[in-house]
Amino acid sequence: MRLLACATTLVVAALIGACAGTQEAPAVAGTPAAQTMPAASAVLPSWREGRARDAIVKFVNDVTREGSPTYVPPDERIAVFDNDGTLWSEQPLYFQFMFLLDEVRAAAPKHPEWRDNPAFLALAAHDQAALEDHKKELIKLIAVANSGMTVDEYDSAIRAWLASAKHPTLHRPYTQLVYQPQLELLAYLRANGFKTFIVSGGTIEFMRVFAERVYGIPPEQVIGSSQVVKYEMRDGKPTLIREPKLDFVDDGPGKPVGIYRNIGKKPVLAFGNSDGDLQMLQYTAGQTGPHLALLVHHDDAAREFAYDRQSKIGKLDRAWDEALAKGWVVVSMKDDWNVIYPSAAGQ
Amino acid sequence: MRLLACATTLVVAALIGACAGTQEAPAVAGTPAAQTMPAASAVLPSWREGRARDAIVKFVNDVTREGSPTYVPPDERIAVFDNDGTLWSEQPLYFQFMFLLDEVRAAAPKHPEWRDNPAFLALAAHDQAALEDHKKELIKLIAVANSGMTVDEYDSAIRAWLASAKHPTLHRPYTQLVYQPQLELLAYLRANGFKTFIVSGGTIEFMRVFAERVYGIPPEQVIGSSQVVKYEMRDGKPTLIREPKLDFVDDGPGKPVGIYRNIGKKPVLAFGNSDGDLQMLQYTAGQTGPHLALLVHHDDAAREFAYDRQSKIGKLDRAWDEALAKGWVVVSMKDDWNVIYPSAAGQ
Structure with a gap:
């Protein structure tokens, strides 16, 4: 799949680039603390x-804790999570982009003009090098391939793809490449009145x-x-009907904008994994009240992937x-998570 | 306030026009039905x-009703309500637009260039006629007056205005011009698992x-x-920071788009009051499953306002x-609602 990594998504201009070059780096978090909070092993068993x-x-x-100065009422317990690389894997290429490229291939018979x-x-x-040379043209193909259809048709196409496609090297359906510790964290937060x-x-x-x-996050x-x-x-x-035109890029500085526009409250917890999450983390950390900003560090080449400063993805x-x-x-996948994927995925 | 009604909002191009010409029209709903559903008077006392x-x-x-063919699971019980004219009054001019014009007046000392x-x-x-002649210029003033500030500053300005401003003819704070029957309906729906x-x-x-x-509707x-x-x-x-640029017009055909973009589910209940709600009602009525489409008809000149086909607002x-x-x-304000505003408003 490496060759695919050099194309550009239709929706996020910032994604332009080649696929991940991996680089090991020392873990930052994961240092055992002197004191463990009670019941943590029960509510977050994979942590x-x-x-x-x-x-x-x-x-x-x-x-x-009601009555404490750090208390936050339930309707302000807003927790925001990045998806790619934070809730599920993103290598060697954003899974969504694999879908978009498959859509182009699937649409080819209807577009004889693409032959040349x-x-x-x-x-x-x-041909990765040739794709690099024709990025802009590729974006146009993607736009054509996934426009003109109704949103219900598009929804069905995504469902069908997710139901059958498998990760090229991990050989599992993509929805089984979600992070078990994060599923537990989402549930733990919701059980404590957070809206995720x-x-x-x-x-x-x-x-x-x-x-x-x-x-467990509704549409x-x-x-x-979009x-x-x-x-x-x-x-x-x-x-x-889907139009071949970008509406909103919810990445980088777009994330606080998307949060303001769609939630209208400042989050108290934000979890990301890349520079595309920087502004969302800054925005959350800019809270005057209690807040928590977290980053997944992909430092686990054995169980997932290892990449950071030099990665294009x-x-x-x-x-x-x-x-x-x-x-x-900074959460070290290697040190802080004892499981990566749910056991249903065969781990 | 009549003169104000001939200006244009910054945000909704469709609002261009003069203020409401009122017109009486026969009520459509409100015919007493042979059978009353049990407990309706308890849950919807103002209906x-x-x-x-x-x-x-x-x-x-x-x-x-679980097990019935018309059953809808709670996570699909999406109810959408228009605001102006559906949840609160909108005459003689959208209250929000009154705020925008007040903002222009308040900003004037900082803009000596506006003098001429x-x-x-x-x-x-x-001068209503002159305002009509200079609509485009007015939009620019509004854009300048409410841009450049932070969203928190803007939020404070709205709060301050709502706390002190009163309706020009009804002499009540705007937030007391909400419809009591609709407050009951919102609560009734939520008590029955709807998300409003x-x-x-x-x-x-x-x-x-x-x-x-x-x-009771969170941000x-x-x-x-926007x-x-x-x-x-x-x-x-x-x-x-607020920029002087329109992002999205959530009116008319924009409403189903906004619903798709922000909710991602088709509503089962939609309530509007004007042609700006037509597409939202069509979209909801296009549900294959159970659905309910409702319109407020403003036919109560004595207690609120009476207007319909000829009204600009x-x-x-x-x-x-x-x-x-x-x-x-079609809900007749005159016949179907025994109270218009909450009693706190002095009714």
Whole structure:
């Protein structure tokens, strides 16, 4: 799949680039703490004892303790999570982008004019260098391939793809590549009155198809990038049609904007994994009241992937520096998580 | 206030026009039904016995009866309400627009260049005809007056205005001009597992300031028109700044788009009052499963206002025809509501 990593998504201009170059780096969090919060092993069984888990449990205890100065009323307990690389894997290429490329391939028979298109030829030939040369053309193909259909048709296409596609090297359905410790954290937060949201650079429709079933996050709590849709009556039926035009990029500085626009409250907890999450973390850490900012550090080449500063996908560089400078919690996959994927995935 | 009604809002191009010409028209709903649903008078005390109340109670009973073919699971019980003219009054001019004009007046001392501006002179002189002639210029003034500030500053400005401003003819704070029967309906729906949303052409920030306190609808369930906001660090503090640029118009065909983008589920109940709600009602009525589409008809000149087909504000013409043709529930304020405003407002 490496060749695919050099293309560009339709929806997030920031994703332009080649696929992950991995780089090992020392873990930051995961230092065993002197004191473990009570019951942490019961509520977060896939989290190892350590600074990261302690910070989470302490924060939840703090904001739920009525009468304490750190108490936060339930309707302000807003927790926002990035998706790619934070709730599920993102290597060697954002799973959503794999879907988009598959859509281009699937649409090819209806587009004989693509026969001589250099981007399509590069895609068909798995020619990474040629794809790099024809990025802009590839974006146009993606736009054509996933526009013009109704949102219900698009929804079905995503469902069908997720039901059958498997990760190229891990050989599991993508929805089994979610992180077990994060599923536990989401449930733990909700059990403590938090409302959990996804705030991702990925498109809303792709995530919404599985977010409720897999993460327990309903569609109305999924914030993402979006393509313009247009309302029209088609054969007397009210219909929303996908237009080949970008609407909103929910990435980088777009994340606080998306949070403001869709939630209208400042989160008290934000969890990301890359520089695309920096502003969301800053915005959350800018809370005058209690708050918790966390980053997943992908440092586990054996069980998942190891990448950070040099990676084109999920690059963690500026946000890492800021986390270190400001004391945000950096979660080491290797040290802080004793399980990566749910056991249903065969782990 | 008549002169103000001829200006244009910054956020909703469709609102251009003069203020409401009122017109009496025969009530459509409100015919006493042979059978009253049990307990309706207890849960909806401000709704008179009749077809409209019966339709609501029957629908709620239908979708909540487990095992019945009309059962709808709680997570699909999405109810969407227009705001202006559906949840509170909107005459002689959308209350939000009164705020925007007051903001222009308040900003004037900081803008000596407005001294000779024909739109500002018309506004200051309450010269309706001149305002009509300088609509575009007025929009620019509004854009300048409510841009450049942080979202928190803007939020404070709205709060301050709502706390002190009073309706020009009804002499009550605007937040006391909400409809008591609708407050009961919102509570009744929520008690029956519905999630209630506002889907309005008004801007989200204006509604969010009072929607939770007054309607019980939290900010994340308010969908509206929006202006572009930009993330930036200001004095080391993460900040969202208002830009003088329209982002999204949540009116007319924009309403199903806003619903799709922000909720991602098709509503089962939609309540509007004007042609701006037509597409939202069509979209909801396009549900294959159980659904209920309702319209408030403003036919109560004595207790509120009477206007419909000829009104520039809250025009009800095409949506009314479609409601009659399709059997949507048309709620007569005069016949179906025994109270208009909450008693705290002195009624």
